[in-house]
Amino acid sequence: MAISASYNNNSRNNKNSADKQTLASMAAFKFPLVLSISLILLSFVPRVQGNTALVWSFWGAAATLLLWQAYLLFNSKNKNEEHVFSVVLRPQHYIQAMVQFSVYAYWGYYWRPVYDHAWLMLAQLLFAYTFDMLLAWSRRREYSLGFGPFPIIFSINLFLWFRDDWFYMQFVMIAVGFMGKEYVRWNRDGRSSHIFNPSAFALGLFSLILIATNTTGLTWGQDIASTLTLAPNIYTFLFLAGLIVMYFFSITLVASMAAITLFGVSALYSASTGVPYFLDSEIPAAVFLGLHLLITDPSTSPRTPLGKAFFGVLYGLGVFGLYTLLGAMGEPTFYDKLLVVPLLNLSVIAIDRAVRSIHSTAFLNVWKESWLGGHANLAHMSIWIVIFASMSFLGKTDNKHQGDSLPFWEQACASNLSNACGRLLQLEATYCADNAAWACNEIGAYYREGIITESNQELSMAYFSRGCELKFQAACLNLLDTELVAREVPHELDLRLLLREGGQNLMTLSEQELVERACEHDWAFACENNGA
Amino acid sequence: MSKPQSATEAKPQSKQEDQRKNPDREQVPDRAVGLTIMCLAIVFVAVWMALQSPQQIDSKTTELSSRAQASITGFLANAWFLPDEPLLGFVHIPAGPFTMGSNPALDRLAYENERWSSSRRQGTVQIDDFYIGLFEVTAAQFRVFVAEYPDLANEVPVDIQGDMPITNVTWPEALAYARWLQQKLENSSDTPEELRSYLAAGGQVSIPSEAEWEKAARGVDGRIFPWGNTPRAELANYGSSTMLAVGSRSCAECAFGLQDMSGNVWEITRSPFQAYPYNPNNDAENLSEDALWVMRGGSFSDGAGNVRAAVRGGVDPSVRNNTIGFRVVISKP
Structure with missing residues (x-):
C-alpha cells in the first residue's frame, strides 16, 4: 500500500493543528519501521562503533522497538484494528526545539563533547519518535506526528547524559519520560492531562536513582552543569533565547519570577553571611537554563498568571533549598534544578486553586488586563528585561563573581564565615579534578592538618598523589613524609585553570597577564610579583 | 461561590462531554498495565544502578585476589x-660511607650528571x-596490593606473569605500595623479628633514595657495575628485547647479592633529580620546579x-612505562 494513498482527514485531535493529515492502517507501520532501522544504521557510524556497549545499546533499543511493532502489527491484523497518525505541527514544540538547538550550537562551540554527542541525540530522537508512536497505538490512540519529541529529548540532554558504557540507560530514561506522560495523568480543569513535564519527570526520577545508588559518575551530569559557562556571555545568550520562548508562550512570569527569587535570596544570603551562596555565580548557568527551558511547559505549569508567578517563586526557593540540602548530604549539587520540577508539577492544581480563591482579577493576572492594551505578557517581559539588564549592569550575570576568587574563600574560611571552609574544599576539589596541581596539594594539606575539616589521611594521600602526578613538587614531598605539610604558590599552569572564572582555561594568556589577573583575584604572591 | 475567571484559564469540560466527543475512549486499554511496566522499568533501573559500582569492584577484587593466590616458586x-x-627477601646493608658518582678516568661511559662537583669527580x-x-x-606482589585497591587495576596492567617485575607504575603508586607493605609487615606476626625491631625503631618501608640505591648496587668498593668494572651480559638483563622474571640472571658476585640492580627495569627512587653533590636533606628545596625523580639501574632495552x-x-612522577619498575627499602628517614 502506498503511503500517500491512505491519507484522510480524520480530525479527532485537531486543536492547535496547523497542518493535519492522517495516515491509516498498515502503511502507518512503515514509519516506525524506518525509524527503527535508521537507529540500527546509526549504530554503524564511527562515533558509535568506537564503543561496544554503545553499539549494543543501540541494537537493544532497536530490537525492543521492532518487537513491539511486530506485536502491534500482529494484533491489528487479528483484531482488524487501525493505527493512524496525523501530522500536527505545534509552535510550542518547534520553537522550543529551535531555541534549545541554538543553546547546543553555542555551548558546543566552546565545549566539543556536545558536538560529539550529536549522533547520540539523533539516536534518541529516532527512539523517542518510535516509542511515542507505538505507545500511542498501544493505547489505541491516534499519534500526532510533529516536533513533540524534540523538546523532550533536547531538554533531557541539556541536563543529563549517560556515559557511553551505560548509554542504554539513556534510552530507558526517555522511555520512562514518555510513559510518565502517557500513564501518570490526572483530571485538570475537566480534562485528562499529564501531571509531569516528560523530560523533568525522567530527569527527576533518574536523578533520585543516581543519588540513591551513588552512581552519578555513570553520567556526564556534573560536566554538563559546569561547562555551560565555558561559552562566553552564556547568561545573556540564555536570556535572549528565553525571550523568544517568553514572547510566544507567555512563560515570562514563571521564568522571571524563578530568576528574581534566586537572585533575591542569593543576595540576602550573601548580605547576611558575607559569602556568596552559589560557588561561582549568583545563579548557576545550568539553573538559569533550567528556569527558561525546563519548568516552562505550559501543560504542566499553572494556568493563572498569579499561579505562574508563584510557580516560579517556588522553583527559585526549591533550587535554593535543595542546593544546601544536597551539599549537606555530600551529593552533587547540580541535581538541585532537576529534583524540584516534578514536585512543582504535582502542586500546580493546588497553586491554581489557591490563587483562584483570590477575588481580584487584577491581582490574579498580576497585571490589569486593560493596561498596555491587554498585552500583559509584553509588559512582564519589559520588566524582566529591565531587571536582567540591571543585574548585568551590577555584574551579577556574565561578569567576574566574588566566588571565583580562591583567596577570597581562603580568607572567608580563615574568618570562619558561614560555610566558607566547605566551599573552599569543594572549589579546590573541582580544580584538582581539572588537573590544577596546586589545588590537589592544598586540599590534601587541609585533610592532613585536620583544622578546617576533619583529618583524613587516606584522602590527603589521594590528593597528594594526584598533585604529585601533576608534577607539583610539594605534593610529592608530602607523600614522602607523612609529618610534613609542604605548600607552594600556584604554578603557571595552575593559574591558567584557577583564574578562568568559569570560562575556558586561560591557555593563551601571557605570563604577565596571568600574574595581573591573579593579583585581581587577590593572590598576594602575584601582587608582589606584579609590583616588583 | 463564583470563581473569578482569567482570560488565560481553560474552560473545564465535564467527563460526559469529554466522552461524547471521544466515543472510543472507553476502548483504550487500561492504564494499569502501562503503569506497572513503567514502575517495573524504574525498579529495574534502580536495582541495576545499585549493582553497578559494587559489582564491578567486587568482581575485580575477586579476580585479582584469586590470581594473587596462585603459587609462584620462590x-x-x-x-x-x-x-x-x-x-622475606630484605637484605641488610650496613651503615657506613661509600663512593658516589663516577670518575670518567676510570669509567669511560660516565655521563656528565654523574660528576660530583666542578672540583671533584666523586663524593x-x-x-x-x-x-x-x-x-x-x-607483579604478584603488586597484585595483592591492587586487590585491596581495585581502582588501580584500571591503571596498572597487573595481568602478567607473577614473578615478572611490575612496571607501568607511577611514582605515587610505588610509594602507596610501600606504605601498604609497611602496614602489613607491622601488623603481621609472621614478620621476621629483625625486621619487626627495625620497623619498631622508626624504620619505614619506602622506595630507596638514590644514595641508598647506589650503595646497594655498587657496594663500598666503588665498582662500576654491581659485579665489577666490566660489562657482563650473563649477570644482568640488558641490551635485550624483553623483560625477564626477577632473578633470572643470577648474580652471586653482585654487591650484597642483590639481583637485577643492573638492567631488567629502571628503578624509581625517592630522590628529586638535582645536580650533585648529593644532599640527603635538600629535598624541600626548589618547590617551584616541576617534580622530576631519579631512576636508577637501566632496563633490558638499554646498553651497558x-x-x-x-x-x-x-x-616524571606520572609516567607509566613498561621499562620502569621499582624496589622497596626499609630505612630510617
Missing part, C-alpha cells in the same frame, strides 16, 4: 608474595644501615652504558 603466597628468604656519602629488596617488586651503578635517569 615466593610466599601467605606473605604477600615476598621472596621465600630468611628476611663520599655516609648513610645509616637499611634493608633493601633482593629483587624488584613483582646505562646499566652502570652510577647512572642517573629522571622520570
Whole structure:
C-alpha cells in the first residue's frame, strides 16, 4: 500500500493543528519501521562503533522497538484494528526545539563533547519518535506526528547524559519520560492531562536513582552543569533565547519570577553571611537554563498568571533549598534544578486553586488586563528585561563573581564565615579534578592538618598523589613524609585553570597577564610579583 | 461561590462531554498495565544502578585476589608474595660511607650528571644501615596490593606473569605500595623479628633514595657495575628485547647479592633529580620546579652504558612505562 494513498482527514485531535493529515492502517507501520532501522544504521557510524556497549545499546533499543511493532502489527491484523497518525505541527514544540538547538550550537562551540554527542541525540530522537508512536497505538490512540519529541529529548540532554558504557540507560530514561506522560495523568480543569513535564519527570526520577545508588559518575551530569559557562556571555545568550520562548508562550512570569527569587535570596544570603551562596555565580548557568527551558511547559505549569508567578517563586526557593540540602548530604549539587520540577508539577492544581480563591482579577493576572492594551505578557517581559539588564549592569550575570576568587574563600574560611571552609574544599576539589596541581596539594594539606575539616589521611594521600602526578613538587614531598605539610604558590599552569572564572582555561594568556589577573583575584604572591 | 475567571484559564469540560466527543475512549486499554511496566522499568533501573559500582569492584577484587593466590616458586603466597628468604627477601646493608658518582678516568661511559662537583669527580656519602629488596617488586606482589585497591587495576596492567617485575607504575603508586607493605609487615606476626625491631625503631618501608640505591648496587668498593668494572651480559638483563622474571640472571658476585640492580627495569627512587653533590636533606628545596625523580639501574632495552651503578635517569612522577619498575627499602628517614 502506498503511503500517500491512505491519507484522510480524520480530525479527532485537531486543536492547535496547523497542518493535519492522517495516515491509516498498515502503511502507518512503515514509519516506525524506518525509524527503527535508521537507529540500527546509526549504530554503524564511527562515533558509535568506537564503543561496544554503545553499539549494543543501540541494537537493544532497536530490537525492543521492532518487537513491539511486530506485536502491534500482529494484533491489528487479528483484531482488524487501525493505527493512524496525523501530522500536527505545534509552535510550542518547534520553537522550543529551535531555541534549545541554538543553546547546543553555542555551548558546543566552546565545549566539543556536545558536538560529539550529536549522533547520540539523533539516536534518541529516532527512539523517542518510535516509542511515542507505538505507545500511542498501544493505547489505541491516534499519534500526532510533529516536533513533540524534540523538546523532550533536547531538554533531557541539556541536563543529563549517560556515559557511553551505560548509554542504554539513556534510552530507558526517555522511555520512562514518555510513559510518565502517557500513564501518570490526572483530571485538570475537566480534562485528562499529564501531571509531569516528560523530560523533568525522567530527569527527576533518574536523578533520585543516581543519588540513591551513588552512581552519578555513570553520567556526564556534573560536566554538563559546569561547562555551560565555558561559552562566553552564556547568561545573556540564555536570556535572549528565553525571550523568544517568553514572547510566544507567555512563560515570562514563571521564568522571571524563578530568576528574581534566586537572585533575591542569593543576595540576602550573601548580605547576611558575607559569602556568596552559589560557588561561582549568583545563579548557576545550568539553573538559569533550567528556569527558561525546563519548568516552562505550559501543560504542566499553572494556568493563572498569579499561579505562574508563584510557580516560579517556588522553583527559585526549591533550587535554593535543595542546593544546601544536597551539599549537606555530600551529593552533587547540580541535581538541585532537576529534583524540584516534578514536585512543582504535582502542586500546580493546588497553586491554581489557591490563587483562584483570590477575588481580584487584577491581582490574579498580576497585571490589569486593560493596561498596555491587554498585552500583559509584553509588559512582564519589559520588566524582566529591565531587571536582567540591571543585574548585568551590577555584574551579577556574565561578569567576574566574588566566588571565583580562591583567596577570597581562603580568607572567608580563615574568618570562619558561614560555610566558607566547605566551599573552599569543594572549589579546590573541582580544580584538582581539572588537573590544577596546586589545588590537589592544598586540599590534601587541609585533610592532613585536620583544622578546617576533619583529618583524613587516606584522602590527603589521594590528593597528594594526584598533585604529585601533576608534577607539583610539594605534593610529592608530602607523600614522602607523612609529618610534613609542604605548600607552594600556584604554578603557571595552575593559574591558567584557577583564574578562568568559569570560562575556558586561560591557555593563551601571557605570563604577565596571568600574574595581573591573579593579583585581581587577590593572590598576594602575584601582587608582589606584579609590583616588583 | 463564583470563581473569578482569567482570560488565560481553560474552560473545564465535564467527563460526559469529554466522552461524547471521544466515543472510543472507553476502548483504550487500561492504564494499569502501562503503569506497572513503567514502575517495573524504574525498579529495574534502580536495582541495576545499585549493582553497578559494587559489582564491578567486587568482581575485580575477586579476580585479582584469586590470581594473587596462585603459587609462584620462590615466593610466599601467605606473605604477600615476598621472596621465600630468611628476611622475606630484605637484605641488610650496613651503615657506613661509600663512593658516589663516577670518575670518567676510570669509567669511560660516565655521563656528565654523574660528576660530583666542578672540583671533584666523586663524593663520599655516609648513610645509616637499611634493608633493601633482593629483587624488584613483582607483579604478584603488586597484585595483592591492587586487590585491596581495585581502582588501580584500571591503571596498572597487573595481568602478567607473577614473578615478572611490575612496571607501568607511577611514582605515587610505588610509594602507596610501600606504605601498604609497611602496614602489613607491622601488623603481621609472621614478620621476621629483625625486621619487626627495625620497623619498631622508626624504620619505614619506602622506595630507596638514590644514595641508598647506589650503595646497594655498587657496594663500598666503588665498582662500576654491581659485579665489577666490566660489562657482563650473563649477570644482568640488558641490551635485550624483553623483560625477564626477577632473578633470572643470577648474580652471586653482585654487591650484597642483590639481583637485577643492573638492567631488567629502571628503578624509581625517592630522590628529586638535582645536580650533585648529593644532599640527603635538600629535598624541600626548589618547590617551584616541576617534580622530576631519579631512576636508577637501566632496563633490558638499554646498553651497558646505562646499566652502570652510577647512572642517573629522571622520570616524571606520572609516567607509566613498561621499562620502569621499582624496589622497596626499609630505612630510617
